[in-house]
Amino acid sequence: MSEQTDITDYLAEGGKLSAPDNAPPRYRAELMRIMASFVDSELAGAAGFADCINMGPGVKERIAASRIVLEKHDHAERVLDLMGEFGANTDRYMQVHPWTERVDRDEDIGATRPGGDMRLNVFWYPIESWTDAVVMNVLMGKATVIQLEELSRCSYQPLAEAFREILLRERRHMELGEEGFARLQDAGADNAALASSFDYWRPRVAASFGGRDSARFALLKKFGLRHRPNADLLTEWEAMVEAVVKSVSA
Amino acid sequence: MAQFYPLRVTDVKRDTRDSVVLTLAPPVGDEDAFKFIQGQYLTFRRSFDGEEMRRSYSICAGVNDGILRVGIKKVDGGWFSSWANDELEAGETIDAMPPMGNFHAALQPDAARNYLGFAGGSGITPMISLIRTVLDAEPKSTFALIYGNRSSNAIMFREELEDLKNVYMGRFNIVHVLESEADIELFSGRLTREKCEALFERWVDVKNADFAFICGPEPMMLGVSEALKAHGMDEKAIKFELFASAQPGRAKKRAASAGADAGAQTKATIILDGAARECDIDKGAQSVLEAALAADIDAPFACKAGVCSTCRAKIVEGEVDMEANYALEDYEVERGYILTCQSYPRTDKIVVDYDQ
Numbered sequence: 001m002s003e004q005t006d007i008t009d010y011l012a013e014g015g016k017l018s019a020p021d022n023a024p025p026r027y028r029a030e031l032m033r034i035m036a037s038f039v040d041s042e043l044a045g046a047a048g049f050a051d052c053i054n055m056g057p058g059v060k061e062r063i064a065a066s067r068i069v070l071e072k073h074d075h076a077e078r079v080l081d082l083m084g085e086f087g088a089n090t091d092r093y094m095q096v097h098p099w100t101e102r103v104d105r106d107e108d109i110g111a112t113r114p115g116g117d118m119r120l121n122v123f124w125y126p127i128e129s130w131t132d133a134v135v136m137n138v139l140m141g142k143a144t145v146i147q148l149e150e151l152s153r154c155s156y157q158p159l160a161e162a163f164r165e166i167l168l169r170e171r172r173h174m175e176l177g178e179e180g181f182a183r184l185q186d187a188g189a190d191n192a193a194l195a196s197s198f199d200y201w202r203p204r205v206a207a208s209f210g211g212r213d214s215a216r217f218a219l220l221k222k223f224g225l226r227h228r229p230n231a232d233l234l235t236e237w238e239a240m241v242e243a244v245v246k247s248v249s250a
Numbered sequence: 251m252a253q254f255y256p257l258r259v260t261d262v263k264r265d266t267r268d269s270v271v272l273t274l275a276p277p278v279g280d281e282d283a284f285k286f287i288q289g290q291y292l293t294f295r296r297s298f299d300g301e302e303m304r305r306s307y308s309i310c311a312g313v314n315d316g317i318l319r320v321g322i323k324k325v326d327g328g329w330f331s332s333w334a335n336d337e338l339e340a341g342e343t344i345d346a347m348p349p350m351g352n353f354h355a356a357l358q359p360d361a362a363r364n365y366l367g368f369a370g371g372s373g374i375t376p377m378i379s380l381i382r383t384v385l386d387a388e389p390k391s392t393f394a395l396i397y398g399n400r401s402s403n404a405i406m407f408r409e410e411l412e413d414l415k416n417v418y419m420g421r422f423n424i425v426h427v428l429e430s431e432a433d434i435e436l437f438s439g440r441l442t443r444e445k446c447e448a449l450f451e452r453w454v455d456v457k458n459a460d461f462a463f464i465c466g467p468e469p470m471m472l473g474v475s476e477a478l479k480a481h482g483m484d485e486k487a488i489k490f491e492l493f494a495s496a497q498p499g500r501a502k503k504r505a506a507s508a509g510a511d512a513g514a515q516t517k518a519t520i521i522l523d524g525a526a527r528e529c530d531i532d533k534g535a536q537s538v539l540e541a542a543l544a545a546d547i548d549a550p551f552a553c554k555a556g557v558c559s560t561c562r563a564k565i566v567e568g569e570v571d572m573e574a575n576y577a578l579e580d581y582e583v584e585r586g587y588i589l590t591c592q593s594y595p596r597t598d599k600i601v602v603d604y605d606q
Contacts, residue, residue: 025562025605026523029550032560036552051401051430087559089576095336096555098268098326102400116327118552126430216548219523 011155011224018157020086027223028086030216031156034225035083037118038151039076040097044119045140046072047099048127055130061183064176065133071173075166082158102126111207120208122201131189134180135197139205141174142240146233147209155224181244194248202241209234254295254345255280257318262340269323269372269406270335271310274346276318288313288383289353289376289463289491292320292346298329299573305330308375308465308491309349310407312382321406323372327555353491354380355461362390363460368474370398370441370466374406376491380463385418393418394454398427398441398470425453441470446477456481465491516568516595520547521603531595538563538570538602539590549590549604556592563590568600 007017007024017023023031046069053069056062084090097117103109103124111121122140127133148170152163184194212231220226261273274292276284291308305328307320324335338344353376355365365384367377374397381393399405405426415422427437427445436453439445450456462478464471475488514533519526520542529545531538539561542549552560559577564586570593578587590602 026550029560029562029604032558033550033552036558036560040552051403055431083558087562087577087579087582089557089559092557092576093553095332096553096557098324100267100400100404101326116554128430 008222012222014155014224016155016157016160016224023086023156026219027225030220030223030225031154031159032083032086032088033118034151034154034220035079035159037120039080039083039093040117040119041123042072042076042079043094043097044099044101044117044123046076048102048123049133049137051100052127052130052133055133057130057187061130061180064180068137068173068176071169075169078162078166079159082162085158111210122204122208125201125204128197129193131184131193132197132200134177134184135194136201136205137173137177138181138244139198139201139241140208141170141177143205143208143237144170145174146237146240150226150228150233153227185247191248198245198248202245206234206237209237254347255283256343257284257346259338259340259342259344262338265321265406266323266404266408268335268404269321270338271319271321271407272334272338272344274318274320274344283348284318286313286318286349286379287351287354288357288379290349290351290379291376292318292349294330295345296330296333298333303330306350308351308353308379310375310378312379312386314386315382321372321375321378323406351376351491353463353465353489354383355489357383357387359387360390361388363388363392364455364458365391365393366454366456366459366462366478367393367395368398368441368446368462368464368466368470369395370470371400371404372406373465373467373470373491376465377463378407378410381414381422385414385422392421393423394459395422395424396427396441396446396449396454397424398429398466400429401431402426402428425449441466441474443473443477443480446474447480450477450481456483459483460487462488463491464488514598516597517599518542518595519567519599519601520545520549521566521601521605522547522549524605531600534594536594537573537591538588538593538595538600542590542602551591554591556589559589561590562587563602563604564588564606565593566601566603566606568595568597570595570600 049065050069053062053065056065080090080093101115103114105126109121109124114124127136148163148167152160152167154160210230214230217226217229255277257274257276259272260275263271265271286309291306293304293306295304307322309318310321311317311319322331322334325331367380369377377395381395384391384393411424415424427441429440436448456478462483464474471490478488479485516531516533518529518531518541520529527547529541531541539549539551550560552558556574557576565588570588572588573592575589575592578589
């Protein structure tokens with residue numbers, strides 16, 4: 001017990017862990033949750049986005065979508081390998097959940113996770129069209145970058161390092177979304193369709209940040225797994241999307 | 251008494267991302283037991299961690315095709331369908347009962363009849379048998395298939411259906427209804443009553459149809475049959491086959507089969523973040539994790555399938571049965587670690603510690 005308390009103090013003061021062996025049980029469990037949530041979100045997101053490749057209007061768009069699908073799988077694999085070091089069965093993991101499964105478009109699941117996996121709420125909703133895919137990617141791309149910047153500071157060093165590398169590419173995915181969005185606008189996309197997709201995805205992506213006063217946050221902060229509260233991250237995201245939303249409603 | 255026969259799996263063919271088609275061969279000498287009527291199904295049994303599970307899958311072959319096939323779509327959390335999709339290989343054997351079911355109309359080789367088939371997702375499997383049989387055995391009959399799927403890549407037997415369209419040109423038609431991707435509004439969405447009403451206006455001739463066969467999720471079956479009745483189809487001409495995934499996907503809980511434990515409770519002490527809390531667990535019906543979550547204890551978990559090990563805890567007192575363990579090593583189990591999502595109490599009292 002005292003050993004765990006010592007490590008907890010160490011973590012609360014900004015200490016880092018670098019191997020499964022020195023992770024206390026509760027720390028291990030919360031770390032696994034974070035990793036599973038990321039892996040599941042990447043797998044489910046990629047599975048859903050794979051269907052969008054064929055919706056891409058041009059070769060460039062399809063390359064971008066393919067690349068996103070490829071790299072999200074790669075990101076999932078990197079973090080899944082880290083889970084494997086803690087005992088997760090990486091061979092079987094992929095087969096456990098139906099990653100393409102979605103709820104009905106008009107269902108509202110809030111911040112819940114309706115299925116058996118840990119993907120963020122937003123990856124439970126179906127994408128309707130290329131325009132819809134681009135809008136979702138712009139909004140969730142920004143959210144992913146903010147969420148990964150936060151997690152890149154986490155106290156489990158191997159994960160922090162993995163997230164830092166992943167962040168570079170997720171940032172590129174966000175940019176691909178923005179480029180796709182600009183191309184849609186240049187091509188004279190229907191503003192009403194864009195606005196309707198924004199209205200659809202905005203609250204759903206916002207919900208992916210979790211509750212404003214999450215009780216779990218205190219524990220995660222104590223473990224050094226999180227630093228900034230959900231509300232701060234959400235506010236940052238809202239400021240980022242405001243400009244894009246304005247360009248659509250204008 | 252129903253008898254099981256060991257069928258040899260002669261081929262496992264991936265059909266879509268999450269479905270396979272198995273070709274099966276009855277034991278030599280027992281071939282007659284596996285002669286089937288179109289639209290029938292086979293019931294399989296297999297043990298998962300000592301628990302017997304039975305699952306039924308429709309035969310998807312025509313009666314004169316000289317082949318026995320079933321299509322199995324992977325169901326969320328379904329042990330059997332996951333095993334068939336991920337692990338089963340040609341050459342293995344699988345226990346099955348002779349064909350059963352009554353999802354057909356008696357064949358009349360000289361008759362010129364119009365059949366309607368409504369399939370949702372894997373509800374296509376018995377339709378394949380009906381379509382292949384009817385078009386072959388009743389040369390003057392027609393078959394119109396209305397087939398609903400989530401998206402085009404979820405369409406089972408897609409190529410085979412296209413081939414059938416070519417073989418039976420003019421006698422076999424397909425209307426695909428997709429929840430996403432379809433360009434035309436009429437063909438997008440779900441097979442609801444309203445969707446059927448719209449299709450019946452121009453695309454589907456209900457008035458001249460002799461039979462309608464419906465197989466899919468329950469709400470879809472109800473919607474389709476209501477629309478058919480509203481368009482004057484006789485209730486007796488409408489045949490239903492319950493969708494395979496309506497069966498519970500997970501293995502039966504131990505006590506539910508044992509019976510003796512029904513209603514029994516285990517007193518559990520759950521230690522988490524330095525606090526010990528009590529909760530009751532419905533013996534056999536609830537896992538340790540489920541009971542803890544139901545008691546508002548914020549126990550850690552992720553996959554709930556015994557794979558990720560996030561829900562690992564140490565059992566300090568009492569005993570549990572672990573239904574599945576794909577994550578803990580033998581030495582961890584020896585030291586008392588359990589996957590709480592897979593653990594069902596065996597004793598009347600248990601103490602589980604997430605802090606160790």
